Amino acid sequence: MTTQLRDLLVETLQAGRVDGLHAAVAVRGGQTLLEYYGAGEDFAWGTSLGTVEFGPETLHDVRSVTKSVTALLYGIALGEGRVPHPAEPLLRQFREYSDLAADPERARLTVEHALMMSLGLEWREDIPYNSPANAEIAMELAPDRYRYVLERPILQPPGARWSYCGGATALLGRLIADGTGRPLPQYGRAALFEPLGIHSFEWMAGADGVASAASGLRLAPRDLARLGELVLAEGAWDGRQIVPASWIRAMLQPRLHTDWGARYGYHWYLETIAGHRLVAGMGNGGQRLIVLPDLDLSVAITAGNYDNPDQWRTPVTLLEQVIFPATR
Template identity: 80%
Template sequence: MVATRGGQTLLEHYRPGEDFAWGGSLGLVEFGPETLHDIRSVTKSVTALLYGIALGEGLVPPPTEPLLPRFPQYPDLATDPLRARLTVEHALTMSLGLEWREDLPYNSPANAEIAMELAPDRYRYVLQRPILEPPGARWTYCGGATALLGRLIADGTGQSLPQYGQTVLFAPLGIGSFEWIAGADGVASAASGLRLSPHDLARIGELVLADGVLNGQRIVPADWIHTMLQPRLQTSWGGQYGYQWYIESIKGRRLVAGMGNGGQRLYVLPDLDLTVAITAGNYDGPDQWRTPLTVLEQVILPAVA
């Protein structure tokens, strides 16, 4: 756990525990400031930042653009008039209207993200899912939506996600060590593959707090930060969702967050100029959300608010 304000570390805490990389045990690890940790689906929020950078460079389509023309390898899907309604924004907001279940354990091939990773073509797997409702009608948690964004970034930049991320985001932030886990097809997972240290994860939160500028350097366009964090759809538990980021309220203060399985959290509280990065190992636990929220509410906020 690392909490920072104004670039200064207010609190940090590490403890030993069993670590995992995408479900594979790494054994007991003595965690410290430089230790990498799965951030799981907080990766989605980082991918959204990379999309905004690429958009500012004119390398990826704007949110309003139709999605399927960017996947010309699937002409059969493009002829479906219902699928033709899909836009980039529907991927950004996880509102594709396609059948997708990730409420199952991530060690089960019945989980749609795992099935996507096992599929011979991950993008076809996502785009040919059965249509359940009009796009944009409802938020449904969907790692496949983020996978599509990752492909648009790779196609537009001519680089893999790790390569592009290193050039335009990690190196400018001074993040020298990271890993981006890839599937069997060699494609880095845009939805859940990043491994970062908590300090470096907090740096990403500081960048969001500063509207895309850090140490005087513009890294992410400010208008993208504002657009990305605009509430657009309600989540299944009542919070709001923007472009791959959650927008909620805690103790009357605005909270934007990246969240990942096992208790991974990147909390950003603009009113307090506060960033909190938490990595944990409670993977697939039904109450995994409770510990990071308790830490924020009962430990950190009383100390700084």
């Protein structure tokens, strides 16, 4: 870390402008630009871990950044011919729900609608995650999580608008597991993590033992940043094409607008910040995997601002007031 970067970070921390920051790793052109570890109360989903002293090997919830990792896995499995093409009808992949497939409106759903979070089904996650009124929690409590998602009331035509939906990711996780014949963590380890040299991770599961494709991953920040480097390299790593480059390009193509104006691809957010193109996976509490292609920069941020409406401020401040000035 340069003296300039260290001074900017210390000043920003002391001024309280990045409250709740647990760790940050920024890698530019394969070289570590920033590596910071702090301390604070942390949680694994809703279970308090107490005050944690974070370090290079400390695993951290990445929450909904998991969704973006699941999209990478879908691309790998698609390249292997193990999962359906995005244009394929979604309910055709869930043959046990023939009653739902008989509904002509639901029959219009495709895998791409799940990838774009545009299923058009009723789904609310703007309720605290400790409430069964939150759709993701209700899905976890349901006797059949996939039926729970697919039988939600239809609010609008599929593809019409983006609507945040962890259930869409759960469906993708099921397609990956079915197509590869392996649970999501096992396939993730073999197809993505081990080829990248990521040997330590956790993938938390619900009460039914199914790993959460939407929010279950725990990773060390260094390894999270490595996933960003993979995206920068269009899926290539150490001379091997891990994710098809065509999938990376498709995944990061802007398709719909989010409620706050960002664009959305296949489970990745697409924005512009300080004049730089930004693609990101985002998770509750301030978890971020940020990729800035024009700067050749991958940034992993973990934080403890869970359910805080201003949780976005810490990663944005870290970028704008610490990392960007050090790249000029």
